[in-house]
Amino acid sequence: MTPQQTIPDQPDQLVDRLDGVLERIDAAARRVGRDPQEITLLLATKLRTPAQIAEVIELLRQRERRIAVGENRAQEIAKHADPLLADNGVPRHFIGRLQTNKARDVVAFAQMVHSVDRPDIADALERRAQMAEKTLEVLVQVNTSGEESKGGFAPELEAVTGILERLRESPVLRPVGLMTIGANTTDLEVVRASLRSLRELRDAARAATGIDGLTELSMGMSGDLEIAVEEGATIVRVGSAIFGPRP
Numbered sequence: 725m726t727p728q729q730t731i732p733d734q735p736d737q738l739v740d741r742l743d744g745v746l747e748r749i750d751a752a753a754r755r756v757g758r759d760p761q762e763i764t765l766l767l768a769t770k771l772r773t774p775a776q777i778a779e780v781i782e783l784l785r786q787r788e789r790r791i792a793v794g795e796n797r798a799q800e801i802a803k804h805a806d807p808l809l810a811d812n813g814v815p816r817h818f819i820g821r822l823q824t825n826k827a828r829d830v831v832a833f834a835q836m837v838h839s840v841d842r843p844d845i846a847d848a849l850e851r852r853a854q855m856a857e858k859t860l861e862v863l864v865q866v867n868t869s870g871e872e873s874k875g876g877f878a879p880e881l882e883a884v885t886g887i888l889e890r891l892r893e894s895p896v897l898r899p900v901g902l903m904t905i906g907a908n909t910t911d912l913e914v915v916r917a918s919l920r921s922l923r924e925l926r927d928a929a930r931a932a933t934g935i936d937g938l939t940e941l942s943m944g945m946s947g948d949l950e951i952a953v954e955e956g957a958t959i960v961r962v963g964s965a966i967f968g969p970r971p
C-alpha cells in the first residue's frame with residue numbers, strides 16, 4: 725500500500741464514516757426485513773459548518789438516500805441560510821430543546837419539530853405557525869429512559885395521548901409521531917428496551933386516538949442507530965458518526 729492509502733486525507737475519512745453509517749443502517753434493516761430506503765437519515769448538524777453539511781448532503785444525494793437536516797440549537801439556525809445550504813430542497817427539522825421565545829425562529833426554519841416536550845411548546849409553535857401561515861409537522865418527545873437530564877413526556881399512554889389530542893385540535897400543527905433519546909448506558913438491552921417502548925407507545929397511542937398519521941418514530945443516534953432501526957425507527961438522527969467528533 726502507498727502512504728496515501730494508509731493515511732487517508734480528510735475528505736476520504738468523511739466518505740468512509742458516511743458509508744459506514746449507511747452500512748450499519750442497511751444491515752440492521754435487513755436483519756428485521758425492513759427496506760433501508762424507507763428510513764430517513766437526519767443529519768444532526770450542530771456545530772458543523774455550512775461547507776461540511778453541504779458536502780455530506782452531496783454525498784447522500786449521490787447515494788440516493790432519503791435525508792433531512794436537523795438543528796438542535798435555535799442560535800445555529802441562521803447558518804442554514806448560507807448560500808451553500810439555502811434552497812437545497814433538503815427537509816429541515818428542529819430536534820433540540822426549545823424555549824418558547826425561540827418558536828418563531830424554529831417555525832421559520834423547520835418543516836418538522838421533533839421536540840414537543842411540554843404543552844407550552846405546543847402553544848408557542850401553534851401561535852407562531854398561525855402568524856406565519858404555515859403548517860408544521862410535530863413529534864411528541866417522550867422520556868423513555870426516565871433520565872432526569874432529558875426532556876419529554878412520561879412514557880405513559882395517558883400522557884402521550886393527552887398531548888396528541890391537544891395537537892390534533894390545532895389547525896396548523898400536525899402530529900406525525902414520537903421521538904426519544906435512547907438511554908445513556910453501555911447496557912444495550914436497556915437501550916433497546918427504551919427504544920422499543922417508544923414504538924409500543926406509538927402503536928398504543930395510534931389505536932387509542934385514531935390518529936392514523938402517527939407514522940414516524942424518531943430514534944437512534946450515532947451510538948445506537950442499529951438498535952433503533954431494528955426497533956422500527958423511521959428517522960435516525962446522526963451527527964458524530966458521520967461528521968467526526970464534535971469540535
Ligand SMILES: *Cc1c(COP(=O)(O)O)cnc(C)c1O
Pocket residue numbers: 768770796819820905945946947961962963964965
Ligand atoms: C446531537 C444530537 C443527535 C446526534 O448525536 P450523535 O451522537 O452525534 O449522533 C441526535 N439527536 C439530538 C437531539 C441531538 O442533539
